Amino acid sequence: MKFTSDVVIGLEVHIELKTETKLFCGCSRTGSQEPNSRTCEICLGHPGSKPVVNKKAIEFALKLALATKSQIADTLIFSRKSYFYPDLSKNYQISQYELPLAEKGHLTLSDGTNINLTRIHLEEDPASLIHPSGLAASQYVLIDYNRSGNPLVELVTEPEMTSPGEARNFMKQLITILEYLEIFDSDECIIKADANVSIKESNYQRVEVKNITGFKEIERALKYEVARQQKAVKEDEKIQAETRSWDADSGTSTTLRLKESEEEYGYIIDPDLVQIELTEEWTKKIEQSMPELAHEKSKKFSEQGISEEMASIISKDKSLAELYEAVSKKVDPDLAAKWIRRELPRVLKFAKKKLDDTKIKDHHLIELLTSIKASKITETVGQKILETLVHTDLDIKKHIKDEKLEAVADSSELETHCKAAIKEAPQAVEDYKAGNEKSLNFIVGLVMKATRGQASPPEVLEVLKKLL
Amino acid sequence: MTKRADDLKKINKELHLFNALDDAPKSTKGPLKDIAVSVKDCICVRGMESRAGSAILEGYTPVFDATVIERIRKAGAAIIGKTAQDAFGFGSFSVNVGKDMQIPKNPVDKTRSCGGSSGGAAAITKAAEFPHIALAESTGGSIVAPASFCGVIGFCPTYGRVSRYGLMDYANSLDKIGPMAKSMEEIATMMQIIAGYDEKDSTSLQEPVPDYTKALTRKIKGLKIGVLKNNFGEGVDIEVAEKVADGIQKLQDQGAIVEDITLPITEKYGVACYYLLAMAEASTNLAKYSGLRYGKQEKIEGTFNEYFESTRDTFNTEAKRRIIIGTFARMAGFRDAYYLQATKVRTKIIDEYKKAFKKVDILISPTMPFVAPKFSDIKKLSPLQHYQSDIMTVGPNLAGLPHMSIPVGEDKEGMPIGLLIIADHLQEETLMKVGTKL
Numbered sequence: 069m070k071f072t073s074d075v076v077i078g079l080e081v082h083i084e085l086k087t088e089t090k091l092f093c094g095c096s097r098t099g100s101q102e103p104n105s106r107t108c109e110i111c112l113g114h115p116g117s118k119p120v121v122n123k124k125a126i127e128f129a130l131k132l133a134l135a136t137k138s139q140i141a142d143t144l145i146f147s148r149k150s151y152f153y154p155d156l157s158k159n160y161q162i163s164q165y166e167l168p169l170a171e172k173g174h175l176t177l178s179d180g181t182n183i184n185l186t187r188i189h190l191e192e193d194p195a196s197l198i199h200p201s202g203l204a205a206s207q208y209v210l211i212d213y214n215r216s217g218n219p220l221v222e223l224v225t226e227p228e229m230t231s232p233g234e235a236r237n238f239m240k241q242l243i244t245i246l247e248y249l250e251i252f253d254s255d256e257c258i259i260k261a262d263a264n265v266s267i268k269e270s271n272y273q274r275v276e277v278k279n280i281t282g283f284k285e286i287e288r289a290l291k292y293e294v295a296r297q298q299k300a301v302k303e304d305e306k307i308q309a310e311t312r313s314w315d316a317d318s319g320t321s322t323t324l325r326l327k328e329s330e331e332e333y334g335y336i337i338d339p340d341l342v343q344i345e346l347t348e349e350w351t352k353k354i355e356q357s358m359p360e361l362a363h364e365k366s367k368k369f370s371e372q373g374i375s376e377e378m379a380s381i382i383s384k385d386k387s388l389a390e391l392y393e394a395v396s397k398k399v400d401p402d403l404a405a406k407w408i409r410r411e412l413p414r415v416l417k418f419a420k421k422k423l424d425d426t427k428i429k430d431h432h433l434i435e436l437l438t439s440i441k442a443s444k445i446t447e448t449v450g451q452k453i454l455e456t457l458v459h460t461d462l463d464i465k466k467h468i469k470d471e472k473l474e475a476v477a478d479s480s481e482l483e484t485h486c487k488a489a490i491k492e493a494p495q496a497v498e499d500y501k502a503g504n505e506k507s508l509n510f511i512v513g514l515v516m517k518a519t520r521g522q523a524s525p526p527e528v529l530e531v532l533k534k535l536l
Numbered sequence: 537m538t539k540r541a542d543d544l545k546k547i548n549k550e551l552h553l554f555n556a557l558d559d560a561p562k563s564t565k566g567p568l569k570d571i572a573v574s575v576k577d578c579i580c581v582r583g584m585e586s587r588a589g590s591a592i593l594e595g596y597t598p599v600f601d602a603t604v605i606e607r608i609r610k611a612g613a614a615i616i617g618k619t620a621q622d623a624f625g626f627g628s629f630s631v632n633v634g635k636d637m638q639i640p641k642n643p644v645d646k647t648r649s650c651g652g653s654s655g656g657a658a659a660i661t662k663a664a665e666f667p668h669i670a671l672a673e674s675t676g677g678s679i680v681a682p683a684s685f686c687g688v689i690g691f692c693p694t695y696g697r698v699s700r701y702g703l704m705d706y707a708n709s710l711d712k713i714g715p716m717a718k719s720m721e722e723i724a725t726m727m728q729i730i731a732g733y734d735e736k737d738s739t740s741l742q743e744p745v746p747d748y749t750k751a752l753t754r755k756i757k758g759l760k761i762g763v764l765k766n767n768f769g770e771g772v773d774i775e776v777a778e779k780v781a782d783g784i785q786k787l788q789d790q791g792a793i794v795e796d797i798t799l800p801i802t803e804k805y806g807v808a809c810y811y812l813l814a815m816a817e818a819s820t821n822l823a824k825y826s827g828l829r830y831g832k833q834e835k836i837e838g839t840f841n842e843y844f845e846s847t848r849d850t851f852n853t854e855a856k857r858r859i860i861i862g863t864f865a866r867m868a869g870f871r872d873a874y875y876l877q878a879t880k881v882r883t884k885i886i887d888e889y890k891k892a893f894k895k896v897d898i899l900i901s902p903t904m905p906f907v908a909p910k911f912s913d914i915k916k917l918s919p920l921q922h923y924q925s926d927i928m929t930v931g932p933n934l935a936g937l938p939h940m941s942i943p944v945g946e947d948k949e950g951m952p953i954g955l956l957i958i959a960d961h962l963q964e965e966t967l968m969k970v971g972t973k974l
Contacts, residue, residue, distance in 0.1 A: 109600050113824045115588065115704040116580040116602060120738050148820045150863075154840045159823035209840075211828075334866040336816050336875060339709035342738045 071227075071272050075294055077235050078227030078264045079286075082220050083246060084193065084257040085128045091192045091219035092119030092162065098256060103198075103212040111217035113157030118340045121146070125219040126344070128251035129169050129190050130354050132221060135245050135361060136185055138173025140351055144344040146190075149333045154209065155194035157216050163191035165335040169346075175225075175245070176363060177237045178380070184226040193218035227264060232290035235263065239283035244362045248386045261286055265293045269301040276311045277321055289314040293321060365389045372396065374405045382409055387423040394430035399437040407437060411451060419458045427461040428454070435464035444474060448521040474522060482515075482523060486531045489514040500536060508532060540572060540666045544616060547663050551646070552638040553656040556585045557617035566612025567725060572668045573613040574660050577621050579671060579713065580702040581605050588704040589621040589653075591634035592850040593831040602702020603737065604671060604713050604730045611729045616668075619656030623852050624822065625675050625706040628925050629914050630655025630682070632854040639911070642686060644951060648908040651682030654716070658682030658690065661716045669726050670716040675706045676810050677929025679714050680941035684954025685908035687943045689971065690716045691723045694961050695936030696741040698727075699734030707817035708739075710810075710933055720971040723940075724748040727964060743962060751965035752972050757791030759970070762896035765796040766803055767928050772905040775947040780902045783944040783955045783974055790973055797892050797899060802885045802931040809885065810930035811923055812865050812878035819862025822855065857919065882934055889935045893960040898970060901928050903941040903954035932958045940967045942974050 090097055093110035100106055109117040126144060133140050147165040168189035174182045195216040199206035223242070229235045239261065246252035252259070261280045266272040275297065280289045293312070300307055312321040360368075362383045369379035369392065383389045388408055396404040412433075416423060436453055439445045445453075445468060456462060468474060489511050490497055499507035508529065515528045541559045548554045555577045563570055575581055578588035580598035582605070587593035601609065608615070620640040622632040630640050630652035642650040643663040650659040654672035659682070661670045672679045674692045683690025692714040700711055715726035728748050734740045763784060768777045788794055827833045827847030834846045851859070865874035892899060904925065914922075932939040938961070941954035955974065959966040 109598075112829060114599065114830065115586075115593065115596070115824070116598065116702040117600075118701050118737055120736060150820050150823060150866075152823065152826070152841065152844055154828060157824070157829070159826060160820050332868055334820075334863055334868075335871070336820060336866050337879075339707070339817055340705075340738060 071266075071268070073230040074268050075230055075232075076227050076266045076272055077229040077232070077290060079223075079225045079229070079235060079238065080262045080264075081223045081225075081239070081242065082258070082260045082262075083132075083223065083242075083252055084259065085125055085219040085221060085251055086253045086257055087122055087124045087128065087219050089122055089124075090217035091122050091125050091190070092217055095217065097218050100214070103210070104214060106214045107216065111157060112213055113159075119162060119338075121341060121344070122219060125190060126169075126346075127354055128219075128249070129188065129221050130346070130351055131249045131251055131358055132223070132246070133170035133173065133188050134351065134355050134358060135249055136170075136173035136175050136188070138170035138185060138188055140170045140346055141167050142346060143167070144169060144190075144346055146338040146341045147335045148338050149191075149335060151331070151333060153194070154211055155197050155216075157195060157213060161192060161194065162338055162341070163222075164189035175238065175241055177234065177241055179237075181234075183228050183238055186224040186226055188221060188223050191220050191222055192216075193220050227266075232287045232294060235290050236283050236287035239286050243283060244384055248359055248361050250359075250386075263290060263293070265290060265297070267294060267297045267301070270297060270307040273307040274309060275307065276327075278311060278313050278324065280314045281316065285314070285316055288319065289316075289321065292319065296321070359386070362386070362389070365393070369393075369396075369401075369405075372401055374401050378405050378409055385423075388412070391423065391428075391430055391433065395433045395437065398434045400441060403437055403441060404433070407433065411454060415451070415454050415458060418455075421458060426458045428457045432457055432462070432464060439464070439468065443524070444468070446521060446524050448516065448525075452521065472522075482527065482531055483535070485515050485518050485523065486511075486528065486535055489518065490532070490535060497536065540616075543665065547643075547660070551641045551643060551650075551659060551663065553620055553640045553650075553660045553663070554617040555587060555589065555620055555637070555656070558584065558615060561614035561616055563614035564609075564612045566610065567729065568608055568611040568613035568669075570667060571613055571722075572616045572664065572666055573608055574616050574619050574657060574668065574670045575605065576654050576657050576670070576672050577618040578625060578673055578704040578706070579604065579618075580704065581615060581618065584615070584618060586618060586704070587634065587831075588624050589634055589637070590623040590825075590851070590855070591636060591832065592825045592827070592847070593704075596831045598702070600702065602713075603699035603734045605702065607729050608671070608726075619654070619660060619670065619672075621656060621678075622653035623855055624704070624818065625653040625673065625678055625711075626818070626854045626858055627652040628677065628681055628922060629909065631911070631914055632852060635850060635852055642908050644687065645908070645949075647912075648910050648951070649685065649914055651685035651904075651908060653678040653682075654690075655682045657716050658686040658688055661688040661718065662686040668717075669722050671713060671726075671730075672716050673703060673706075673711060673713050674933060675710045675712075675814060676933045677926045679712075679716065680903045680929055680939060680954065680956060681926070683716055683941040684903035684943075684956075685952065687946070687952025687954075688716055688718055689720065689723055689943070690714070690941045690954075691727065691964075691967070692933070692939050693727065693731065693964055694741070694938045696737075696739050697732075697938070697962065697964065698730045699732075699737040699740045701734055701736040701740075705817075705821040707814040708821070709817060710814055710936075712933075712936075720752055720968055721749070723971070724752055724968055727968075731964075741962070746965055748965065748968055751968040754965075754969040755791070756787060756970060756973050759787070759792040759898070759966075760896040761787060761792050761794045762797035762892055762899045763794055764799065764899055764901040764928075766798055767901035767905075772902060773907065773947070776902045776904070776906060776953050779945040779947075779953040780900070780955045783942075784900055787970065787973060795896065797896065799885075799888050799892065799931065801881070801888050802934075803927075805881050806885060806930045806934060807923060807927055809878045809881040810926070810934050811861075812874050813882065813934075815858045815862030816865045816875045816878075817862070819859045819866070822851070822859055825851075854919075885931065886935045889931070889937060889958075890960075897959070897963075897966055899958040901956045901958075903928060903956040907947050907949075907951035907953060928956060932956075937961060938964045938967055940971060942971050944974060
């Protein structure tokens with residue numbers, strides 16, 4: 069391959085699929101954290117046990133293949149990848165080799181650049197190794213097979229990314245797709261990347277960096293690696309073909325092994341697993357069940373009138389996008405976008421909750437925003453109602469009425485409140501009269517307090533100015 | 537102690553047929569009530585030490601029953617113990633036993649091998665004077681070869697007909713569990729219980745199981761027999777060839793029609809193809825035995841590689857040989873020429889059999905080219921000569937075809953001779969029908 073850019077990056081990403089059970093046995097993928105409690109003879113590799121593939125995992129992988137416009141293989145064939153390591157219960161990993169599940173897809177970055185995908189395949193996760201007093205100091209290693217046999221998708225890109233930022237962008241787009249497809253949950257599934265990195269100055273000598281978790285880490289690890297290589301070239305050091313391991317805690321990487329030749333895995337087809345036909349009928353059915361993806365939603369939203377930036381931000385989060393879609397049908401799209409883009413995330417962040425964990429539904433927001441638009445309630449009151457909705461399901465109309473939250477529209481009532489506030493704050497009045505415009509805000513605040521937020525601040529300001 | 541348990545103890549002391557024995561096995565209601573079932577060591581029996589004849593699995597008691605064991609328990613069987621075998625099934629004479637384990641002897645002549653790898657199974661089937669059926673296993677001939685040497689019926693079903701769940705793997709694409717017994721009725725009874733789909737084995741077949749006992753009484757008039765004529769010539773004991781020919785004549789007398797068949801590809805490449813595939817698969821299957829999770833453990837010292845090395849030294853010579861050859865055959869650079877080439881040859885062999893079964897209903901040959909050899913003669917064999925003895929049995933095993941060895945008399949020294957019948961896929965009933973006519 070002919071490279072021209074200063075930096076060349078390719079990624080190999082491992083994604084844990086959000087299935088109920090493991091890839092080849094009935095053990096739960098998540099649950100008890102007690103070591104080795106979610107295991108059976110199959111994921112422990114006992115003699116005589118046999119794998120049976122989890123159909124859900126195949127369907128999840130097919131969804132990703134379809135979403136990335138990949139070419140799907142006719143048959144699914146698993147292979148044994150042999151190497152001795154204590155985290156492998158059988159000392160081979162069931163993976164795919166010659167014929168991956170899918171090939172030649174692509175993923176689009178936020179600026180429209182397409183990154184080509186070499187392959188997508190399914191494999192089982194090894195167990196986790198625990199070094200009780202840290203990797204270097206531990207005198208022994210503990211093995212927890214709870215993770216052994218979890219379903220992973222491995223996605224390999226062509227070496228087409230030209231900067232650490234672009235790699236981050238790739239990971240972000242990928243995670244958005246995975247969450248839209250509901251095959252991955254960033255709260256509980258692991259996503260890990262191995263990156264191959266090379267720079268022009270070394271005539272693109274490839275170095276592999278392993279063990280990078282999440283999209284923020286990828287940029288950090290790659291920036292470190294590019295800088296390391298550039299420094300080495302400057303200091304006349306030869307860059308070696310090697311595999312390095314990224315350590316997020318120290319923010320550095322260390323040599324794992326020098327590559328003299330490709331690793332030898334002695335692949336054979338796993339004779340315990342029959343070949344499964346990936347029929348057109350099956351993939352069609354899966355395709356029909358797939359949701360509209362983020363970039364499609366974003367395009368649609370901006371065509372409906374909100375700004376491209378706003379549309380892109382809202383569509384990144386599937387539940388926000390779906391909420392917006394429902395709400396914008398009934399209320400002004402700009403108002404809906406503003407609330408879903410700003411107020412809602414603020415309230416959720418404060419409550420440390422995800423939208424799906426709250427009582428907030430589209431009909432609430434429609435009711436709320438309609439009331440605001442009609443000046444029935446103020447935005448301040450609207451915000452408060454939204455905060456309540458996080459944990460309590462409300463009949464919004466009734467709530468406004470019962471709690472007497474209607475905006476103070478009566479000008480004589482407003483004047484009474486304003487007069488009272490002026491009396492309460494003689495110092496602020498004096499300051500205002502002495503030319504300090506800002507001190508008026510203090511009095512506005514008093515009025516808002518007295519009306520429990522039901523007065524509109526601009527109106528209060530106007531009345532105050534008139535009175536003073 | 538019951539008489540049976542007493543007998544078993546005596547037999548075992550003399551012939552070393554069992555790696556584990558149960559003195560007082562339970563038998564419940566069902567078609568196998570009061571029938572003693574012996575189980576080849578490589579089939580997992582919950583709570584009973586199961587080692588596949590190896591020393592590396594010393595002390596390993598499975599936490600689960602193999603599907604066949606679940607099924608025979610439900611049918612009322614009394615599981616009397618685990619029968620001796622070549623470790624992991626690697627051998628044709630049951631002499632490749634695990635380190636420090638004893639070689640089983642032929643009940644007909646103690647100076648001779650009982651065959652392998654299901655040697656203990658065949659020998660106890662011959663020696664038992666109580667109602668008994670053995671559960672054995674074949675990868676390349678391990679049911680029919682010992683059955684032939686001991687003078688009992690060995691029945692190997694179509695690949696996938698009987699679940700392999702709980703069978704310690706030798707070569708997964710070739711392994712099959714099947715019964716051994718003295719009568720066809722017992723074979724049919726056992727097949728009825730163990731055959732059928734199992735969701736725990738992806739390779740098990742979904743086809744319904746016929747009523748096997750009904751097949752036993754069917755006539756063979758008009759049955760077309762293909763005689764594998766090249767299996768009667770050079771390298772085959774004359775007495776063996778004669779007795780098998782007598783058997784064929786007996787079937788002809790009952791209305792069967794005979795023609796000669798040759799299988800050039802199978803005859804030329806069968807043994808090589810079989811050993812390449814079996815060893816390639818075996819070398820991955822044996823990787824899991826590393827003293828880390830079960831079986832024999834060594835003192836934990838050094839790095840994990842050093843630890844694995846010390847534990848895996850427990851493998852016997854034949855296991856080490858097959859791991860090394862099997863690993864070589866699948867390494868980059870050799871994989872295309874050996875492993876992948878063998879998978880292609882296998883397809884050709886299957887095609888060759890399929891073509892033959894368009895012309896005939898069954899194929900007949902001697903099971904083994906000779907009678908049970910003396911231990912002193914086996915010692916003189918090179919590994920390659922040892923492998924060559926499987927020449928007649930690897931074909932149906934590679935093609936996954938049902939086949940059976942049935943006794944057809946003895947040589948002058950009284951050693952049993954077996955006749956091999958091969959049928960098309962899922963034609964177990966044909967084997968049973970023919971079996972009752974010999």
